[in-house]
Amino acid sequence: MSTAQITIPLDIPDVRVLQTPLTAQGEFIITVESTLPSAVCHRCGQMIRKSYGSDDWVTVPHLPILGRPVYRRYRPKRYRCDSCDGHPTTTQPLMWHTPNSPQTNAYDTHLLLQLVNATIEEVSLKERLPYDIVLGVIERRIAQQVDWTRYTALGRLGLDEIALKKGHRDFVVIVTARLQDGQVVLLGVLPDREKVTVKRFLLSIPTPLRETIETLCTDMYAGYIQVAREALPHVRIVVDRFHVAEQYRAAADTVRKQELKRLKQELPQADYQQLKGSLWAFRKNQADLSPEEQTVLARLFEYSVELAAAYLLREELTAIFEQAPSQAQAQTELRAWQERVRHSGLTCFDAFLNTLDHWWTEITNYLVHRDSSGFVEGLNNKIKVLKRRCYGLFNLGHLFQRIFLDLEGYRLLA
Ligand SMILES: [Zn+2]
CATH class of the missing domain: 3.30.420.10 (Ribonuclease H-like superfamily/Ribonuclease H)
Structure with missing residues (x-):
């Protein structure tokens, strides 16, 4: 067994280390004593320095060292106030442990970091802690409403x-x-x-x-x-814009569904097979299409002029939201787009034309600063x-x- 030693800074403010035995179970128990000489009277708020002994030993889990569990052990100090009636005593608060918390503040913080994008169950399994302990950290440290x-x-x-x-x-x-x-x-x-x-x-x-x-x-x-x-x-x-796009894209998609259904009935099976993959190709923006997807879309559009028109109008609309340099310019282009829809003979965008008119200002307000939620x-x-x-x-x-x-x-x- 290696006897090489290293020294690790403890990183706890205001304490003196009394001993750090390694137990038979391979755990460190770091016994510390606060070096702060005072407390603030809980009644009158004055600094008090008259020592009044210590509370019982407290042992709380702390961050592990080299995979070994670590506990911190200390006796909270008490101080007595001579100014207040009845000379009440106050327990000295510590930066690194909140009274009645089952572990050190550093360990709480470590658990909260583990909880980001994870479940309480996962963290409790990983850290070998009961569910309620992990839940307790959230309850103590994270507010339930905005500050x-x-x-x-x-x-x-x-x-x-x-x-x-x-x-x-x-x-x-x-x-x-x-x-x-x-x-x-x-x-x-x-x-x-x-x-x-x-x-x-x-x-x-x-x-x-x-x-x-x-x-x-x-x-x-x-x-x-x-x-x-x-x-x-x-x-x-x-x-x-996300919600606007959702609507007009869904509108174009209804044509795709109708047309593919029609083609499935009308085309010889071998020809219909050639349209495999057109669903995903149709949903993509033009710029994102692979050469294979471009081929399958072109084939699909040869069978359906309507579908080609719906796709083109959808892409034009996206381009306006992407590229229009101002709200006024976008409004001009959107009016022209509405005209093209009306002349296309397509009905799939009818509901969207109304939506656009109804929320005209709010929808085109997007172009002012391109705000999103x-x-x-x-x-x-x-x-x-x-x-x-x-x-x-x-x-x-x-x-x-x-x-x-x-x-x-x-x-x-x-
Ligand atoms: Zn007092």
């Missing part, structure tokens, strides 16, 4: 909704902000998308902070837009994963804690 004092300016707000259960009609609304430095932060998890709920939340934002909101991104749910106009009259409302910033995927992970996580406070940790954990803790 407005963390922010000085909000910038762009996003309202996104998610259904917590598959096929469920109940939505919760996730409110995020994209700060000036690009960071997406969680502001709220609302129990439903009722106007009164959303309005109450928007008005709960402290006034000075509310005035720093420039844009609000949302989907085309009329309730949100009406509420936003009332609660945030100075704010530019933007219908998220948290969904486009990757929040959507994070929440999808979170839903799989935390199936049945219906407590809004817990949901807030988990999304907060996923979004901001690395930045705050690492």
